[in-house]
Amino acid sequence: MTEPTEQGLSTRSVHSGERRDPEGAIHTPLYTHSTFAFGSTADLLDVVEGRKPGNLYTRYGLNPTIRSLESKLADLEGGEQALAFSSGMAAEAATFLAHTRTGEHIVCIGDVYGGTFELLGDNLPQLGITTTFLRADEVHRLPDVLSGSTRIVFFETPSNPTLDIFDIATISGQARASGALTVVDNTFATPVNQNPLRHGADLVVHSATKYLGGHSDLTAGALIGPADLLGPVAMWRKNLGQVISPETASLLARSLRSLPVRVRAQNDTATAVASFLTTHPRVTRVNYPGLATGEAKQLVDAQMRGGGGMLSVVLDATGEQTAAVVDRLRLFSIAPSLGGVESLVTQPITTTHHGLAPDERAKRGIADSMIRLSVGLEDADDLIGDLAQALATP
Numbered sequence: 001m002t003e004p005t006e007q008g009l010s011t012r013s014v015h016s017g018e019r020r021d022p023e024g025a026i027h028t029p030l031y032t033h034s035t036f037a038f039g040s041t042a043d044l045l046d047v048v049e050g051r052k053p054g055n056l057y058t059r060y061g062l063n064p065t066i067r068s069l070e071s072k073l074a075d076l077e078g079g080e081q082a083l084a085f086s087s088g089m090a091a092e093a094a095t096f097l098a099h100t101r102t103g104e105h106i107v108c109i110g111d112v113y114g115g116t117f118e119l120l121g122d123n124l125p126q127l128g129i130t131t132t133f134l135r136a137d138e139v140h141r142l143p144d145v146l147s148g149s150t151r152i153v154f155f156e157t158p159s160n161p162t163l164d165i166f167d168i169a170t171i172s173g174q175a176r177a178s179g180a181l182t183v184v185d186n187t188f189a190t191p192v193n194q195n196p197l198r199h200g201a202d203l204v205v206h207s208a209t210k211y212l213g214g215h216s217d218l219t220a221g222a223l224i225g226p227a228d229l230l231g232p233v234a235m236w237r238k239n240l241g242q243v244i245s246p247e248t249a250s251l252l253a254r255s256l257r258s259l260p261v262r263v264r265a266q267n268d269t270a271t272a273v274a275s276f277l278t279t280h281p282r283v284t285r286v287n288y289p290g291l292a293t294g295e296a297k298q299l300v301d302a303q304m305r306g307g308g309g310m311l312s313v314v315l316d317a318t319g320e321q322t323a324a325v326v327d328r329l330r331l332f333s334i335a336p337s338l339g340g341v342e343s344l345v346t347q348p349i350t351t352t353h354h355g356l357a358p359d360e361r362a363k364r365g366i367a368d369s370m371i372r373l374s375v376g377l378e379d380a381d382d383l384i385g386d387l388a389q390a391l392a393t394p
């Protein structure tokens with residue numbers, strides 16, 4: 001892990017990884033090219049055999065636009081290297097495939113994105129790679145379920161949609177003692193609010209489709225960590241053809257330059273929205289890391305720098321009444337994604353957790369009357385006004 005540079009996160013978001021071309025373009029240009037030419041066979045072999053960094057073939061990720069983006073991503077997360085992917089799921093799949101073999105085992109803690117559940121629960125077992133799923137309230141059982149064949153411990157923190165916070169340092173320590181890697185999905189927190197590598201995680205994965213992209217106009221993924229752990233993943237990315245496109249890489253680098261400004265504004269607005277909701281008579285529970293109390297607050301203070309833009313609330317209502325509240329919202333659009341400039345709302349039982357059996361949802365605290373909010377960049381007062389009007393009708 002490289003030490004954080006002297007410069008602040010906003011400065012690094014703008015300048016890190018950028019390459020001026022001979023024309024003087026202010027940022028790294030978009031190179032759409034599939035291949036790159038060499039002056040000599042010796043020069044080509046230097047890159048092919050890894051003696052010199054360079055450009056070669058875009059599917060390998062050896063493209064200047066992609067490499068520039070990856071330098072920025074690595075810097076923001078405080079990792080040695082980064083790999084950029086065509087989606088968050090591509091990053092996760094390549095990571096699991098590279099670091100587990102048939103007969104080996106993964107532990108997944110807490111609620112994770114539905115696609116991750118499917119990958120671990122349905123796809124990987126076809127290859128003889130099995131996963132033990134621990135609910136949030138079972139995290140203390142981790143040492144019992146780690147075995148000699150466990151290669152990866154995976155979790156999101158904060159998790160979706162209950163916004164549970166997991167102790168990265170403790171879990172990483174337990175995993176390491178058992179010879180397993182810890183992989184943290186940092187999509188909800190972003191590197192602005194949390195750097196899991198600094199707390200002991202081995203690898204950090206992102207759905208860059210969310211906050212890193214930030215405008216709901218691209219699909220991408222990222223993996224950050226030490227070069228020796230990324231090498232095997234890069235091979236899977238290359239041979240599965242999962243690399244980010246140069247066009248998307250350029251758009252994502254554009255978005256990263258404003259990441260701290262966006263996420264800090266979203267932290268503030270989400271705090272205001274969550275505070276309003278805690279006082280509302282129709283709201284029975286607000287899940288927001290920025291308002292955590294007790295042990296959860298200690299953990300938030302220890303590993304996060306902001307509460308993020310995501311929150312979920314449980315209403316004193318039936319599932320149908322909750323859907324009606326969602327339908328009355330005007331500024332929050334009904335959509336399953338998150339992390340964009342526009343505010344979004346979902347009722348998890350209709351989207352992310354639709355496939356989960358009702359008793360399993362109940363065990364995980366995902367009520368029919370839960371709604372999840374992704375707070376955008378609108379004015380806090382307008383968002384609060386919208387929620388107030390939607391909650392006003394019984």
Ligand code: PLP
Pocket residue numbers: 087088089090113115156160185187188206207208209219220221337
């Ligand atoms: N991780 C989290 C926390 C997500 O919310 C998602 C998607 O919603 C993913 C991973 C998968 O990312 P993508 O849709 O970019 O493949």
